[in-house]
Amino acid sequence: MNESEMFGSKLRSSFAVVGHPNKGKSSIVSTLARNDSIDISRQSGTTKTSNRYRIDTGNGGFELIDTPGFQRPRQVLKWLKAKANSADQYTDAIKAFVMDESCQQNFPDEVELLSPLVKGAAILYVVDGSRPYGAEYEAEMEILRWTGRPSMALINPIESDEYVVPWQNALNQFFKMVRVFNPMNADLQEQVSLLNTFALLEPKWKNNLELVISDLIEQENNLMLQSVRILADLLVECCSYQFQQKVLTKGQAESTQGFLKIQFNNHLINEEKNAHQALLELFAYHKILIDKEDLKVGPDLFDTEQWYLWGLSKKQLAITGTITGVATGAVADMALAGSSFLLGAVGGGILGFTSAFFGSDYIGKMKLKGLPLGGYLAQQGPITDLNFPYVIIGRFSYLYEQLKNKNHADRRDVDLNTVELSAKIKMLKKEEAKQLHKACSLLVKQKVASDLKGALEILFSSI
Ligand SMILES: Nc1nc2c(ncn2[C@@H]2O[C@H](COP(=O)(O)OP(=O)(O)OP(=O)(O)O)[C@@H](O)[C@H]2O)c(=O)[nH]1
Ligand SMILES: [Mg+2]
Structure with missing residues (x-):
């Protein structure tokens, strides 16, 4: 031999x-x-x-x-x-x-x-x-x-x-x-x-x-399961994250708001970048998207106009919300808000609409609390907008799709600006979409979403 x-x-x-x-x-x-x-x-x-x-x-x-x-x-x-x-x-x-x-x-x-x-x-x-x-x-x-x-x-x-x-x-x-x-x-x-x-x-x-x-063949399924694990961890981290700062006076607290917001945003942006990097490594890509200049993650993560492109459309959020609302009896006014939106009766900005619709007043919540022994606690986050986890899912699953369908001889960068999640959600059965929606709702309510991985696995299996 x-x-x-x-x-x-x-x-x-x-x-x-x-x-x-x-x-x-x-x-x-x-x-x-x-x-x-x-x-x-x-x-x-x-x-x-x-x-x-x-x-x-x-x-x-x-x-x-x-x-x-x-x-x-x-x-x-x-x-x-x-x-x-x-x-x-x-x-x-x-x-x-x-x-x-x-x-x-x-x-x-x-x-x-x-x-x-x-x-x-x-x-x-x-x-x-x-x-x-x-x-x-x-x-x-x-x-x-x-x-x-x-x-x-x-x-x-x-x-x-x-x-x-x-x-x-x-x-x-x-x-x-x-x-x-x-x-x-x-x-x-x-x-x-x-x-x-x-x-x-x-x-x-x-x-x-x-x-x-x-x-x-087995490896392909393992890659999917490991990708879901990375995404689930990212979602829990991003949806529960809040940034706090103790200060002495109310004035100081107000003047730190800008700083807190930057810290808060940067943390989420970095968490997402790290998760994307982990996905690249999982798929053994070491040359693409390494340079941060080349990392085409689009504009500021908190550009809420973009959220409807990366996450779900307003209509889809309304429909998904309606399904959940009817099925679980939760979020009582959702069906109503959804139908009024579908009739085109919504005025005001997109942000205002979603916030009112899902009961959150801020994209990144800013809180100011008086502390018992004097001084103040300024707090940024957590994000309570229901489309936020969908944005994270949309971008991550799109990267996953690109890497899954890419070969190592193809050295072109991955473009994350054309994320399309809506069509993938539409492909899910009603029950499956509902399961995912329930997990996302729990995440933005700071509750344990025990079914998150299961819901994501169903979504990723269809990619
Ligand atoms: N569009 C396209 N380009 C390809 C394909 N295969 C190779 N190329 C291009 O063809 C060129 C040569 O590819 P290599 O893999 O370096 O070829 P090679 O036979 O190893 O070349 P040498 O090492 O120089 O002998 C490169 O520009 C590749 O990008 C293909 O399937 N499609
Ligand atoms: Mg060669």
């Missing part, structure tokens, strides 16, 4: 991703390894050395090797042909090539990319389906055939799938298996289907790759 196949005590498969420069080799490794620190660039020749990435999924695992592209395949083939007269000598010629000092100097990229194959890796040959096929690729494929390693070809439709069919025709001459795979947008199902074809390359790798596949 080759040592490259052993990781600990387990037999693991190893795949070298090879091909012409700039065809998306590193992009494929990045997506399958869920690693966004691998260099990807429009510039040809980005990857200069072979790099191994071990993917450990818990019960299973495999190895991907990112390699530099072929630079001078025709000359390499010429060198090899001078070494071998018949097919039984081909693999020895390849071994001699990677060991040869002058080859290491003259053909460093080819030596780098062929070395893992000599050590036992299988071949994933990558081409670009948006560029035409040309005979110049044949020297590369011929060299790969000489290694004698199990192999398959991947057509990456980088800009389009215009030339996929001619590529399929050509690649079928050299490879038993040819698949189209776009690392930028392949979803879990497509990735699993690709891993299933990897398992066909070498029978002894099959069991382990099947474990990888079942791990990945």
Whole structure:
């Protein structure tokens, strides 16, 4: 058994991703390894050395090797042909090539990319389906055939799938298996289907790759549960948070109000940022949204006009409120307020309406209390507006959705300015929406929302 196949005590498969420069080799490794620190660039020749990435999924695992592209395949083939007269000598010629000092100097990229194959890796040959096929690729494929390693070809439709069919025709001459795979947008199902074809390359790798596949499917659900946990903690923290300051005089108390408000707002903004960061880490994204300038969380968290975009619309809040009100008998005037709103009878500002509607006078409550032994306690918060938890849920679940549907080869930042929660709530069954609404109502009333995680899990399962 080759040592490259052993990781600990387990037999693991190893795949070298090879091909012409700039065809998306590193992009494929990045997506399958869920690693966004691998260099990807429009510039040809980005990857200069072979790099191994071990993917450990818990019960299973495999190895991907990112390699530099072929630079001078025709000359390499010429060198090899001078070494071998018949097919039984081909693999020895390849071994001699990677060991040869002058080859290491003259053909460093080819030596780098062929070395893992000599050590036992299988071949994933990558081409670009948006560029035409040309005979110049044949020297590369011929060299790969000489290694004698199990192999398959991947057509990456980088800009389009215009030339996929001619590529399929050509690649079928050299490879038993040819698949189209776009690392930028392949979803879990497509990735699993690709891993299933990897398992066909070498029978002894099959069991382990099947474990990888079942791990990945289970992992998706675990990611959802862990995301819900982060969000539930964030909601409890944000909805219960209040900031207090003891002062001596009423005048001092009034003059600290501005300061208190800033502290209060900053705390909530930071809590939300930390939770978003934790979500990025959970999904193993280390490069996107790290710079706070790039963190597109939109304007001030307390821009209440925005709340109706990030949380629920006024109409939806009214309808949801009505459901709860009728079902639980709580918030008696809600149905009435809701129906008058729906008839368009509401005047005044949005803020005024919601506040009156949900019985809160302030977005961030400002209280001033006289203390028994003299002095005053100025207090900011907690937030009692019912749309506030929906705003937090809307933004977090949108980030979750983006990350869930994103691949690690796709390095674009996530845009949190187009949050859409309303449609997701609409997709819930009446009972489910009611459960979530009840949890949110309890949160803003400073009560324990024991069903919060359950309600969020239902919402997240539909994303
Ligand atoms: N739109 C789109 N662009 C892609 C896709 N795959 C790769 N690219 C782009 O193609 C270029 C090359 O990607 P890499 O993954 O660096 O290619 P490579 O084969 O590793 O390149 P070298 O290391 O230079 O040999 C980059 O600009 C990628 O963003 C794709 O599926 N869709
Ligand atoms: Mg590369």
